[in-house]
Amino acid sequence: MDAMSSAKAGRLLRVLAGETLDPPPWWLMRQAGRYLPEYRALRAKADDFVQFCLTPGLAAEATLQPVQRFGMDAAILFADILLVPRALGQPLEFGDDGPGLERIEERNGTAGLSLAGVSSLDPVYETVRLSRAGLPRDTALIGFAGAPWTVATYMVEGGSSRDFRRTKAWAYRDPAGFAGLLELIGEATFAYLSGQIMAGADAVQLFDSWAGVLPEVEFDRWVVAPARQLADRLKRAFPAVPIIGFPRGAGQLYERYAAATGVDAIGVDTVVPLAEARRLQGRVCVQGNLDPVSLLVGGVPLADSVKAIREALAGGPFVFNLGHGVLPQTPPEHVAELARLLASPAA
């Protein structure tokens, strides 16, 4: 996607390039998904979640559904961050309790993993093509991947975790070996995001959902450095494509991430105080940070929170979003309510 067609893609890209717009452009993390009845109907067309993600006709339809219903300023590719471990050779299954991966063991290092299977991601690029073709010209299409640290936690823990002790223990005990795993993930992620961009993604977001469990020295090494490396490589290859970093839970380390990685925008989670988010706007575009539970609740608490966030961040480049993904229990009519709230200029 070249700079000219990017410019056509509308309000989201203008803000990611540093403009201030009111009302702000908006989209929602996990805006495509289980809270939508049309998604549940579509999902029933494939037995297996991985197969669903890798069937471009279905995944593109899932990508477009929320935009068709609510008119967000951006669609985000429907896929899963665990497609990358799968492409690296790690068996992946989704059960009722969420994703399950056969654990990568520290003692084996990256044995058995390789970039040979990265072509298994090709169907995702077709999803991007179909999605881009199905979107209004001024609606941006956001591609995404998990950041290497977060992807590594799933690979090493075999799923989600409460303490991340296997991943951290590996990283603390054998930083060189663990760096090898992150480099492999980073390599696959660069190829994956490049493929998405070449297929038509207007911007990309790097999800570091578990950035907030590391002490500062390890945060620099396993969160900041891989994000900077990816941003550098992507910027050299695709200078016009903006990058949104989302180091969820980074707390007092958000500023360091914003300063050191070279991302164009930073996603702030629900607990980041608005004064801190405004301070980050001095460096980068800020995206966030409504509590998904406010959207679940709707009504006055939703309106109040939206107002407070807009008032705090209207003075700089700002993308309205949640601080975390849409909850599956969210009534779709609350998203419609949010769309109405956001359509009017700030009071």
Next chain:
Amino acid sequence: MDAMSSAKAGRLLRVLAGETLDPPPWWLMRQAGRYLPEYRALRAKADDFVQFCLTPGLAAEATLQPVQRFGMDAAILFADILLVPRALGQPLEFGDDGPGLERIEERNGTAGLSLAGVSSLDPVYETVRLSRAGLPRDTALIGFAGAPWTVATYMVEGGSSRDFRRTKAWAYRDPAGFAGLLELIGEATFAYLSGQIMAGADAVQLFDSWAGVLPEVEFDRWVVAPARQLADRLKRAFPAVPIIGFPRGAGQLYERYAAATGVDAIGVDTVVPLAEARRLQGRVCVQGNLDPVSLLVGGVPLADSVKAIREALAGGPFVFNLGHGVLPQTPPEHVAELARLLASPAA
């Protein structure tokens, strides 16, 4: 406990009163527990975890075990934060997957809960008495309770949670009703901590393990305000007994908690940067913040982290601790290693 006997209780209390000591006093959150073979042997003497907690002879023995083995500067009462919901009338069971409570439903409010059963906590005071009697005079005994917000999350979610949506939805939709629940918990907690102090606890810690999931406005209302209220009441009743607040995950809101609650010390979690922790020392004593996984790993990574934390925080009132509880998989010999590292003055 009056001021004179407090003064005898040693290094921990001196630092909580504002002194700077090198080496720093130390203890570890969850220092009594499953990682110790002697704890596992003791635990086998009761069928049920609640019964274990409420049998003073057993709970006091668990309290003393780590101090007998490692010589920490403080013991912490062996108990569980869910004894308070149980005392309020909520049935509690511990299964293999952790605690299970019958959920308190928003639509029923606090119906069925009352302070009538607070006397079910009496055996804990006997545990405190036995523990205090079994400790060296200069080893402090720390009492504790869950903070009202965190206790409420367990009561409303029925256990742990990934999104806290039931608790937050109640708080956002019906703040007055939810405040009623927190007041009830706060009332029981005041009685509980008072009982512990009158039985001989030298200091108390308020564990707000889930403080880090709330946006700032709600953080002020549901974390800061209840902690301030408890601290006020405890200080009026027991002016000589220091209070440690631990709003885990509070990120950029730590400073607000330290400034507004009136606690004597603040526990900082693993992800708080050391420069920020040092800044907090300008207001209060700081306790923390070694990653429990560093203790699990031992060796050079442990020594390096301990050194960095000590160097950063040696210049003010400081209690060495973890940033979260000891992991059950921790080799006891790594705790002995930590004791040796901490016994020597800073380089």
